[in-house]
Amino acid sequence: MISHYCCRIRLGFAISIARLSLFLPFSPVALLSTSIMCNVEGPPLKKRKPQPLTDVDPLPIYLDYNATTPLCAEAWSAMSKVHDVWGNPSSTHPYGLSAKYHLDVARQLVTDALKAASPDCIIFTSGGTESNNLAIVGGAKGVREAHPERKYIISTNVEHPAVAEVLKHMTEGKFEFLLLPVSSVTGMVEPKSFQSFLENAVPGGPQNVALVTIMFANNELGSVNPIKELVRITKEVCGKACLFHTDAAQALGKVPVNVEELQVDLLSVCGHKFYAPKGSGALYIKKGVKVHNVTYGAGHEKGIRPGTENVLVSTGMATALYFAVESIDRFTTNMRNTRDELFKVLKEELAKVNMDFVVNGDIAVALPNTLNCAVFKMIPNHVTGDDVTYISAQRLLMAVGDKVCMSAGSACHSTTDGEIEVSAPLKAVNVDLTRAIGTLRISTGRETTMADVRRAARVVARTAAQQFAE
Numbered sequence: 001m002i003s004h005y006c007c008r009i010r011l012g013f014a015i016s017i018a019r020l021s022l023f024l025p026f027s028p029v030a031l032l033s034t035s036i037m038c039n040v041e042g043p044p045l046k047k048r049k050p051q052p053l054t055d056v057d058p059l060p061i062y063l064d065y066n067a068t069t070p071l072c073a074e075a076w077s078a079m080s081k082v083h084d085v086w087g088n089p090s091s092t093h094p095y096g097l098s099a100k101y102h103l104d105v106a107r108q109l110v111t112d113a114l115k116a117a118s119p120d121c122i123i124f125t126s127g128g129t130e131s132n133n134l135a136i137v138g139g140a141k142g143v144r145e146a147h148p149e150r151k152y153i154i155s156t157n158v159e160h161p162a163v164a165e166v167l168k169h170m171t172e173g174k175f176e177f178l179l180l181p182v183s184s185v186t187g188m189v190e191p192k193s194f195q196s197f198l199e200n201a202v203p204g205g206p207q208n209v210a211l212v213t214i215m216f217a218n219n220e221l222g223s224v225n226p227i228k229e230l231v232r233i234t235k236e237v238c239g240k241a242c243l244f245h246t247d248a249a250q251a252l253g254k255v256p257v258n259v260e261e262l263q264v265d266l267l268s269v270c271g272h273k274f275y276a277p278k279g280s281g282a283l284y285i286k287k288g289v290k291v292h293n294v295t296y297g298a299g300h301e302k303g304i305r306p307g308t309e310n311v312l313v314s315t316g317m318a319t320a321l322y323f324a325v326e327s328i329d330r331f332t333t334n335m336r337n338t339r340d341e342l343f344k345v346l347k348e349e350l351a352k353v354n355m356d357f358v359v360n361g362d363i364a365v366a367l368p369n370t371l372n373c374a375v376f377k378m379i380p381n382h383v384t385g386d387d388v389t390y391i392s393a394q395r396l397l398m399a400v401g402d403k404v405c406m407s408a409g410s411a412c413h414s415t416t417d418g419e420i421e422v423s424a425p426l427k428a429v430n431v432d433l434t435r436a437i438g439t440l441r442i443s444t445g446r447e448t449t450m451a452d453v454r455r456a457a458r459v460v461a462r463t464a465a466q467q468f469a470e
């Protein structure tokens with residue numbers, strides 16, 4: 001028998017209590033899904049306790065590389081070589097000078113990896129979130145200082161919270177932001193729509209724009225934006241004083257990134273997405289671009305990012321970035337091959353149990369490692385025709401938990417009390433609530449094997465079929 005659970009629908013406020021089946025058949029309720037949150041009850045999902053990975057045997061297959069990556073051997077080796085470099089890089093005695101030397105080496109590696117003009121363009125940070133805050137708040141303030149009329153910030157409706165939340169707080173600094181909708185088919189920014197948006201949507205005209213911030217690649221759908229073209233349009237329409245920032249957290253190590261070629265003013269680097277330590281990152285600032293500090297303290301990092309630099313972590317990050325960029329062809333070939341094999345085998349295995357999956361967004365323009373999809377079964381319905389019935393991704397993840405690690409979290413932000421919210425990228429490509437709840441984000445890595453993905457596909461298909469039969 002199919003068990004039931006309750007789904008409370010809110011449209012700004014609670015408007016309805018509706019019952020959906022465990023497998024979320026497509027229903028009129030789902031049509032309300034674009035701006036709703038729902039509270040999934042019913043057979044309670046067992047909350048998993050934190051536990052050391054050593055207690056899990058055999059190790060699960062990890063297919064969640066867009067969430068984070070392990071530390072690469074190259075980064076670890078470089079870090080171990082500087083483990084006894086403990087001086088303060090600002091000190092002028094030999095201990096300090098040694099720390100400064102190693103920090104300079106790291107800065108040069110990041111410069112080379114990004115193809116930046118000079119090490120002066122690199123500011124070390126604690127990761128993607130901090131880099132985005134610094135770029136958007138500090139960059140926009142820098143523009144406004146010279147051009148008080150430039151009070152608008154342009155972004156998209158699919159940014160990571162590390163950008164979207166910053167924008168909300170910019171209004172306190174008397175900035176206003178405008179969000180450009182991405183293509184509902186691909187999840188990408190279309191250059192023509194972008195140009196028209198800049199020309200027509202900004203009160204007072206495009207010369208009032210201080211900064212444009214558009215992510216390089218989306219963390220959920222994997223959609224990659226044509227950044228070079230978007231920079232060109234920005235400068236042409238809004239003028240050279242308008243800055244262009246891109247959050248390259250998901251792009252680095254997966255697509256080529258050359259800051260000089262792209263002509264971006266600001267680019268955020270997030271270490272833990274390319275096999276560097278967590279809590280590591282950088283902000284690229286083009287020569288001549290003024291960025292205000294957003295935290296206050298001493299004059300580290302040219303006064304833009306106060307706080308004693310972390311030589312150990314910056315060394316690991318810089319080495320990992322250099323290695324990721326140097327070997328990008330080899331790594332992305334493996335990511336793509338394994339992602340595509342996963343796609344193929346998952347289709348085959350699901351077909352054996354009369355099921356299938358649908359891709360959210362457009363895999364043709366996605367990062368080489370990303371598959372965002374929802375598993376479903378067609379249930380014959382003599383009245384309405386066949387119903388598309390999605391499998392709850394949360395339940396599927398619970399069921400495969402110790403065997404395959406994937407993500408549903410980005411699609412549905414599950415909070416402690418079980419609330420689920422359709423994510424902005426899924427809304428942007430017209431994914432309704434039932435499909436969003438059924439959405440899995442699967443992302444492969446540089447060392448994922450064909451055997452891994454084939455096994456993972458079989459486990460997912462078998463588990464989905466079992467869930468259906470329960």
Ligand SMILES: Cc1ncc(COP(=O)(O)O)c(C=O)c1O
Pocket residue numbers: 066067126127128129130160162215217218219247249250270271272279281
């Ligand atoms: C696109 C994007 N931007 C920013 C971040 C935040 O980076 P961090 O975790 O280093 O603060 C992430 C991490 O998930 C991301 O995917």
